[in-house]
Structures are given as structure tokens and as C-alpha cells.
Amino acid sequence: MKTLHFQSVFVGGCATAAGPMEAQGPLKDKIDKLFDDIYCEEKTYEQAERRLMSEACDHALRAQGLKTSDLDLILGGDLLNQLGTSHYFARDLDIPFIGLYGACSNSTLIAANAAMWLDSGHAERVLGLTSSHNATAERQFRYPNEYGVQKPETTTYTVTGAGAMIFQKEKTPIRLTQATLGRILDWQFTNPNDMGSAMAPAAFDTICRHFENTGTGFDDYDLIVTGDLSKIGRSMLIDLFKQKGMDPHDKLIDCGLLIYDREHQEVFAGGSGCACSAVVTIAYLFDLLRTKALHKIMVVATGALLSTVIVQQKESIPCIAHAVVYEGTVGE
Amino acid sequence: MSTQGYKETSKRIAPKKGSLSKALWAFVSGGVMGIIGQGLLTMYQQLLGLDAKAAAGPMVITVVFVTALLTGLGIYDKLAQKCGAGLFIPISGFANSLTSCAMEGRSEGPIYGIGSTMFKLAGSVLTYGIAAAYTLGLLRWVVSLL
Numbered sequence: 001m002k003t004l005h006f007q008s009v010f011v012g013g014c015a016t017a018a019g020p021m022e023a024q025g026p027l028k029d030k031i032d033k034l035f036d037d038i039y040c041e042e043k044t045y046e047q048a049e050r051r052l053m054s055e056a057c058d059h060a061l062r063a064q065g066l067k068t069s070d071l072d073l074i075l076g077g078d079l080l081n082q083l084g085t086s087h088y089f090a091r092d093l094d095i096p097f098i099g100l101y102g103a104c105s106n107s108t109l110i111a112a113n114a115a116m117w118l119d120s121g122h123a124e125r126v127l128g129l130t131s132s133h134n135a136t137a138e139r140q141f142r143y144p145n146e147y148g149v150q151k152p153e154t155t156t157y158t159v160t161g162a163g164a165m166i167f168q169k170e171k172t173p174i175r176l177t178q179a180t181l182g183r184i185l186d187w188q189f190t191n192p193n194d195m196g197s198a199m200a201p202a203a204f205d206t207i208c209r210h211f212e213n214t215g216t217g218f219d220d221y222d223l224i225v226t227g228d229l230s231k232i233g234r235s236m237l238i239d240l241f242k243q244k245g246m247d248p249h250d251k252l253i254d255c256g257l258l259i260y261d262r263e264h265q266e267v268f269a270g271g272s273g274c275a276c277s278a279v280v281t282i283a284y285l286f287d288l289l290r291t292k293a294l295h296k297i298m299v300v301a302t303g304a305l306l307s308t309v310i311v312q313q314k315e316s317i318p319c320i321a322h323a324v325v326y327e328g329t330v331g332e
Numbered sequence: 333m334s335t336q337g338y339k340e341t342s343k344r345i346a347p348k349k350g351s352l353s354k355a356l357w358a359f360v361s362g363g364v365m366g367i368i369g370q371g372l373l374t375m376y377q378q379l380l381g382l383d384a385k386a387a388a389g390p391m392v393i394t395v396v397f398v399t400a401l402l403t404g405l406g407i408y409d410k411l412a413q414k415c416g417a418g419l420f421i422p423i424s425g426f427a428n429s430l431t432s433c434a435m436e437g438r439s440e441g442p443i444y445g446i447g448s449t450m451f452k453l454a455g456s457v458l459t460y461g462i463a464a465a466y467t468l469g470l471l472r473w474v475v476s477l478l
């Protein structure tokens with residue numbers, strides 16, 4: 001499939017919310033709403049995740065002085081079965097809704113889809129929402145939160161947080177210019193405690209196809225940011241590029257390594273989850289685009305599309321990565 | 333690139349499994365658990381005037397209770413990350429699996445939550461533990477007939 005090009009898709013109001021671990025991380029001052037309690041003032045973990053999504057949505061709308069009725073469509077996704085967080089949150093909004101599941105690749109999957117809706121002229125303003133919560137993800141994909149199992153160094157720590165982005169046709173300092181949708185790759189990785197290695201080939205494939213389709217390379221971007229490969233997955237991705245005779249230098253970074261301070265926080269290989277790429281993109285990368293510190297970036301959110309039941313039936317982990325290019329419009 | 337190529341690259345990148353320090357932590361913490369257990373056993377023998385067999389009951393109950401308490405306080409999983417098999421193999425590992433599952437089920441209420449999820453992880457241990465006990469018991473009885 002070709003890379004999609006968009007003429008007038010802009011990023012409007014954006015906001016993030018996050019939990020206690022992120023509140024101790026390097027991006028703490030850039031996140032709009034922080035909770036110092038894993039329950040986020042709610043009764044259950046599931047409600048806590050919904051609260052994070054609600055806070056992000058609220059801050060994003062307020063940032064632009066909008067009401068929910070100003071939106072044409074909401075695209076949402078999270079990690080829970082039946083997209084529990086997105087669906088239960090969006091029931092109160094009274095706006096047409098599409099749920100998307102790309103596991104941790106949600107942030108770019110949603111952005112690419114929002115761009116298509118705007119570009120086709122069927123919508124003027126689309127809200128994208130995504131979230132993840134460490135405790136809800138642990139209980140669904142791994143073990144109970146308080147279970148004393150020794151986690152290996154390759155495992156990642158699911159980010160507790162949410163991101164909301166408004167996409168619109170009206171010009172803003174950030175433009176979404178291109179998107180390359182990923183294809184599902186499965187290279188027979190079976191270790192659910194090492195998602196980084198499983199997802200790295202998917203990111204490699206999408207980035208290579210994007211380069212080929214657009215005739216670009218590492219030199220054409222200020223940064224290429226993967227979603228949640230974390231330390232091991234990023235090392236593997238760099239290795240794959242070097243085998244192909246390409247050197248990413250220091251242009252290839254990963255959201256999972258930006259959201260936490262691995263030296264001082266016990267997050268193993270780094271952060272993961274839908275909120276990982278969403279929070280880093282909104283809170284950190286968009287800020288750099290607005291202040292002209294960066295001009296053109298590619299965000300490649302990566303997702304491990306495993307089913308907990310099917311993996312127990314000894315099947316491997318299919319993975320995907322979607323790439324979206326954001327450019328600063330300042331000076332245009 | 334082929335599947336094999338990806339796997340080889342992944343192997344080259346992967347951190348080494350099972351470091352010496354992890355083994356040492358497990359060895360030492362497992363030993364400490366043993367000392368605590370023995371200490372409790374001796375204490376109950378002297379305090380309550382029980383023989384070794386009878387004192388094992390209160391000893392096990394104490395370890396299970398303390399584990400459940402530490403799990404509830406959110407301390408146990410941090411200790412277990414450090415100690416590994418040192419805490420996982422003794423009865424503390426079993427007690428933690430029950431408590432952590434029960435805590436996890438709390439949000440779905442006493443029936444669909446706590447009651448049914450409590451044995452989610454320990455269920456396998458119980459099923460095969462009981463099955464093995466019956467099989468071996470039967471074998472022993474057959475052998476005793478010979």
C-alpha cells in the first residue's frame with residue numbers, strides 16, 4: 001500500500017493525563033493532569049483509566065475553547081477487551097464514535113484515520129483518544145498486580161495515562177502530512193515478556209516502506225520516534241537498519257525510553273502501552289514542533305496484537321506499526 | 333529478512349538470562365525463609381508445648397498470614413522481584429498467589445470476583461498436587477501389598 005499524503009490536516013488542541021509513575025518521570029512538567037494515586041481518585045482500576053481519558057479529553061477541548069458538540073467524530077482505542085475504556089467513556093459524549101484497536105499502535109492508527117476523515121471532507125474536526133493503565137493491562141495481559149513473580153529485564157512497564165488530540169482542517173502550528181499504515185508481521189516471537197523484540201521487525205518494515213514510498217531517508221527527518229520498543233526493541237531496530245547498510249545515528253529514539261528515567265525508576269526495559277506514544281507525542285514532541293526545535297518528525301507507534309487466549313495455545317505474537325509524519329507549519 | 337534472520341538479531345541483542353546475583357539473592361533469601369520457619373517452629377514447640385509435627389501447623393499459618401499482609405500492603409511483590417525463587421518456592425509463594433488474585437477480583441464483587449478468581453493461579457498447583465498425592469498414595473498402597 002502507498003503512503004497517504006494529506007494537504008490540510010492540522011493538530012489542534014491536545015492534552016495528556018498520567019499516573020504516579022509518570023509523575024516522577026522526566027516529562028512530569030509537560031503533562032496536563034497528573035494523579036499521585038494509581039486509582040486516580042476512583043474506585044476501580046478500570047474507572048481510573050476512564051478518568052485519565054476523561055481528563056485528557058477535557059483539557060484538549062478546553063485548550064481550544066471547544067465544546068463536545070463542535071466535534072464531528074471521535075476515534076478512540078485502548079488496550080482493554082471490547083475497548084472498555086473508550087466505549088464506556090464515549091457513551092456520555094453523544095458524538096459519532098469509531099473504536100479502533102491497534103494495541104499500543106493506537107496513537108498513530110487513530111491519527112492516520114482522523115486524517116483520512118478530514119481529507120475526504122466528511123468531517124471538519126475529529127477527536128482522537130487513547131489510554132492505557134498499568135494495573136488494568138497487568139490484570140488483563142499478565143498477572144494480578146500484587147503477584148510476586150520475578151519480571152525479566154526484557155519486560156516493559158505499561159504507562160498509566162491518556163492522550164487526546166483534536167485534528168482539524170483549520171491551520172495550526174502542527175500539520176499531519178503523511179501516513180504509512182503498517183501490515184501485520186509475525187516473525188514467530190513467542191515471549192510475551194519481550195514485546196520490544198517482537199515489535200521491532202514491524203517498525204523496521206513500516207519505516208523502510210515509508211522511506212521507499214516517499215524517497216526519503218533518515219536525513220530527511222529531525223527525529224524518528226518509535227512507540228514502545230523500549231531498550232531492547234530499539235537496539236534490535238538499530239541493528240536491523242545497520243544490517244541493511246543504513247545508520248540511524250541518534251535520530252531513532254523511543255517513547256518508552258523518554259517517558260521514564262530508567263536509571264532511577266524500576267521500569268525494566270522502559271515504558272509501553274497506548275499512552276506511552278500518545279503522552280510522549282503530545283507532551284514532548286508537539287512542544288518541540290511548536291517551538292521550532294524540530295521541523296519534521298515521524299512517529300511510528302508499535303503494537304503487539306497478541307490475544308491472551310491464543311498465545312496460551314502456543315501461537316506467536318503478531319505485530320504492527322503505523323507511521324505518521326508531523327511537520328511544523330511555523331514560517332510557512 | 334527471514335524469520336531466522338530476525339531471531340538471530342534478537343538473540344544477539346537480548347540481555348543474558350539468569351545472572352549470578354539473582355541466583356545468590358534467591359539462595360540467601362530462601363535460606364532466610366528456612367531460618368524464619370525453623371525459628372517459628374521452635375518457638376511454637378516451646379511456647380505451646382507441642383511436638384514438631386503439631387507445631388508445623390501454626391508455623392505455616394504464621395508465614396501465610398504475614399505473606400498475605402505484606403501482599404495487601406503492596407510490599408511483597410517488591411520483595412519477590414528481588415528474591416525470586418527464595419520467596420516463590422516456600423509456602424509464601426502460594427499464599428501470595430491466593431491473596432493477589434483475591435485482591436484483583438475485589439472490583440467484581442464476592443462471587444464473580446474474589447471467590448472465582450482467588451484460585452486462578454493456585455488452581456493448577458492444587459489440582460496437580462492433589463492428583464499427584466492420590467497417585468503416589470495408591471502406588472504406595474499397591475507396593476505395600478507385595
